[in-house]
Amino acid sequence: xxxxxxxxxxxxxxxxxxxxxxxxxxxxxxxxxxxxxxxxxxxxxxxxxxxxxxxxxxxxxxxxxxxxxxxxxxxxxxxxxxxxxxxxxxxxxxxxxxxxxxxxxxxxxxxxxxxxxxxxxxxxxxxxxxxxxxxxxxxxxxxxxxxxxxxxxxxxxxxxxxxxxxxxxxxxxxxxxxxxxxxxxxxxxxxxxxxxxxxxxxxxxxxxxxxxxxxxxxxxxxxxxxxxxxxxxxxxxxxxxxxxxxxxxxxxxxxxxxxxxxxxxxxxxxxxxxxxxxxxxxxxxxxxxxxxxxxxxxxxxxxxxxxxxxxxxxxxxxxxxxxxxxxxxxxxxxxxxxxxxxxxxxxxxxxxxxxxxxxxxxxxxxxxxxxxxxxxxxxxxxxxxxxxxxxxxxx
Amino acid sequence: xxxxxxxxxxxxxxxxxxxxxxxxxxxxxxxxxxxxxxxxxxxxxxxxxxxxxxxxxxxxxxxxxxxxxxxxxxxxxxxxxxxxxxxxxxxxxxxxxxxxxxxxxxxxxxxxxxxxxxxxxxxxxxxxxxxxxxxxxxxxxxxxxxxxxxxxxxxxxxxxxxxxxxxxxxxxxxxxxxxxxxxxxxxxxxxxxxxxxxxxxxxxxxxxxxxxxxxxxxxxxxxxxxxxxxxxxxxxxxxxxxxxxxxxxxxxxxxxxxxxxxxxxxxxxxxxxxxxxxxxxxxxxxxxxxxxx
Numbered sequence: 001x002x003x004x005x006x007x008x009x010x011x012x013x014x015x016x017x018x019x020x021x022x023x024x025x026x027x028x029x030x031x032x033x034x035x036x037x038x039x040x041x042x043x044x045x046x047x048x049x050x051x052x053x054x055x056x057x058x059x060x061x062x063x064x065x066x067x068x069x070x071x072x073x074x075x076x077x078x079x080x081x082x083x084x085x086x087x088x089x090x091x092x093x094x095x096x097x098x099x100x101x102x103x104x105x106x107x108x109x110x111x112x113x114x115x116x117x118x119x120x121x122x123x124x125x126x127x128x129x130x131x132x133x134x135x136x137x138x139x140x141x142x143x144x145x146x147x148x149x150x151x152x153x154x155x156x157x158x159x160x161x162x163x164x165x166x167x168x169x170x171x172x173x174x175x176x177x178x179x180x181x182x183x184x185x186x187x188x189x190x191x192x193x194x195x196x197x198x199x200x201x202x203x204x205x206x207x208x209x210x211x212x213x214x215x216x217x218x219x220x221x222x223x224x225x226x227x228x229x230x231x232x233x234x235x236x237x238x239x240x241x242x243x244x245x246x247x248x249x250x251x252x253x254x255x256x257x258x259x260x261x262x263x264x265x266x267x268x269x270x271x272x273x274x275x276x277x278x279x280x281x282x283x284x285x286x287x288x289x290x291x292x293x294x295x296x297x298x299x300x301x302x303x304x305x306x307x308x309x310x311x312x313x314x315x316x317x318x319x320x321x322x323x324x325x326x327x328x329x330x331x332x333x334x335x336x337x338x339x340x341x342x343x344x345x346x347x348x349x350x351x352x353x354x355x356x357x358x359x360x361x362x363x364x365x366x367x368x369x370x371x372x373x374x375x376x377x378x379x380x381x382x383x384x385x386x387x388x389x390x391x392x393x394x395x
Numbered sequence: 396x397x398x399x400x401x402x403x404x405x406x407x408x409x410x411x412x413x414x415x416x417x418x419x420x421x422x423x424x425x426x427x428x429x430x431x432x433x434x435x436x437x438x439x440x441x442x443x444x445x446x447x448x449x450x451x452x453x454x455x456x457x458x459x460x461x462x463x464x465x466x467x468x469x470x471x472x473x474x475x476x477x478x479x480x481x482x483x484x485x486x487x488x489x490x491x492x493x494x495x496x497x498x499x500x501x502x503x504x505x506x507x508x509x510x511x512x513x514x515x516x517x518x519x520x521x522x523x524x525x526x527x528x529x530x531x532x533x534x535x536x537x538x539x540x541x542x543x544x545x546x547x548x549x550x551x552x553x554x555x556x557x558x559x560x561x562x563x564x565x566x567x568x569x570x571x572x573x574x575x576x577x578x579x580x581x582x583x584x585x586x587x588x589x590x591x592x593x594x595x596x597x598x599x600x601x602x603x604x605x606x607x608x609x610x611x612x613x614x615x616x617x618x619x620x621x622x623x624x625x626x627x628x629x630x631x632x633x634x635x636x637x638x639x640x641x642x643x644x645x646x647x648x649x650x651x652x653x654x655x656x657x658x659x660x661x662x663x664x665x666x667x668x669x670x671x672x673x674x675x676x677x678x679x680x681x682x683x684x685x686x687x688x
Contacts, residue, residue, distance in 0.1 A: 111501055271556055273636035274635035293493055322555065325418075357535050
């Protein structure tokens with residue numbers, strides 16, 4: 001989940017990190033008011049979750065409140081990286097003498113830090129033109145980032161000696177803020193050296209960990225910024241699945257709608273990927289992708305609800321890997337519950353079930369109470385389930 | 396032999412009094428796994444399926460000599476559970492919690508690796524050395540039917556697919572020396588290549604099967620080790636998720652780790668790189684036994 005700049009900077013400011021004074025604005029008049037309060041010269045930025053806003057024309061410097069109002073009028077409502085700009089961030093402009101780069105993220109096993117003397121530009125561009133200008137290192141997740149490790153990195157990045165202690169201290173504190181926020185990514189670009197010789201966190205991007213929200217009540221009500229394939233907005237069914245996933249305890253469900261006509265209720269990450277591949281190879285067109293991990297009945301039932309509500313779906317494959325952690329009855333009970341509350345008749349909406357594991361016999365008896373459900377014989381392969389539903393929906 | 400666990404393994408269950416743990420403990424005991432202790436703070440003195448429960452890992456180890464742990468503690472408490480276990484001396488773990496906060500996962504994995512502990516997960520369904528021991532729910536109620544003993548080392552990024560692969564092997568008259576479900580979370584305790592190096596050193600493993608997905612670099616590291624001659628036993632690779640390439644980068648359809656970010660992250664790229672390094676690449680489950688022959 002990406003944090004917008006106002007939230008990210010509020011988090012850093014609360015930790016006494018050097019962030020320029022600033023606040024969110026909803027109207028050009030707000031922006032003018034803020035510019036006056038901030039002393040005139042301000043940066044006006046579109047509050048959208050996108051990097052490279054400067055390039056997109058979404059960051060402008062205004063020398064006074066009148067200019068701030070005009071600039072704000074130009075940015076509000078503009079489309080930046082596919083998102084309509086509804087709010088602005090207005091902050092005191094910083095007198096920049098030099099621009100550096102700093103980011104935290106994760107590598108294969110551990111947190112990672114990257115620093116560069118070349119800030120203010122796309123780090124991807126620096127990586128392509130001058131990879132040696134970016135210094136990266138792993139951070140010990142238990143000990144955190146020490147001031148001396150940070151000093152070593154900035155020295156290797158080639159910043160002048162007198163800046164090293166200042167940068168090292170700030171970098172270590174920023175790492176703590178990164179960890180305490182349960183952030184997956186924190187980028188400061190540019191990290192500005194002001195003409196007065198201070199450091200200032202001018203550009204910030206921050207992505208927080210949706211799995212750690214239980215530790216962060218302050219972000220519990222953030223608007224969902226998840227998007228579907230191609231950055232499209234989520235539809236009501238996808239939103240309903242996310243809401244159900246958050247509401248009910250345990251396990252996880254995921255649902256992404258696609259333009260085809262065969263709904264996929266698949267699980268276990270890997271088996272779902274394989275069946276999706278096999279379906280395309282067999283000429284079938286998936287109406288969605290989904291994933292499910294062991295959960296109470298509410299989550300699979302919510303996933304079935306989304307599938308049955310999708311007007312594009314003409315049939316359903318329930319293709320589970322051999323169940324090891326939960327009984328087959330749980331899936332069939334959820335299916336029957338959702339069939340009932342959505343008024344589905346499997347005689348006109350083919351449902352193929354490839355479901356083996358604990359309590360399989362009981363699950364078969366339950367499924368047999370609804371005519372039209374094709375429960376494959378024990379031992380049928382994942383491939384057979386795919387071929388069967390493609391034949392039924394195609395016919 | 397086998398890797399990680401065998402018939403002498405004495406299993407501890409952390410979070411033993413939870414519903415999933417009870418469900419799995421029954422099947423593990425039926426399978427013949429020596430579960431010697433459980434831990435749930437505050438529930439010391441109780442039993443689960445006849446297994447004594449202790450308040451701390453240290454007490455459980457002192458009383459029972461457990462040497463591997465099946466960790467059922469949920470995501471928000473699992474970092475401490477792993478640290479407690481490795482501090483008490485456990486060196487083999489399977490951690491089932493999924494969607495573990497990334498910073499917690501990194502700290503737990505760092506703690507385990509710093510003492511040389513080998514950890515499957517997060518988001519694994521366990522490890523099984525067929526006929527000898529199983530750590531976790533892997534195999535469910537029919538572990539003996541699905542996971543036949545044999546000489547193939549299996550390492551899968553998906554717990555479900557580990558079952559499908561081993562079931563395919565057993566129907567073809569083959570079996571697994573050990574099957575490791577590595578875990579589907581972005582940070583897991585062992586890299587795939589590290590598991591394969593254990594199989595490389597195991598005299599009872601003749602060849603390996605890996606199941607890979609888009610995202611991350613596990614499969615690329617395996618290819619590098621093949622090219623460097625560090626892995627000499629045949630490797631059969633099934634890499635799913637090619638369909639994701641039809642959609643924009645950055646969309647996750649399955650495991651949270653399975654997000655395409657770079658050019659080598661896609662299923663197609665991984666298949667190509669593995670094939671060029673000498674792995675035999677399967678395009679369906681049904682092909683795996685043929686490629687092993």
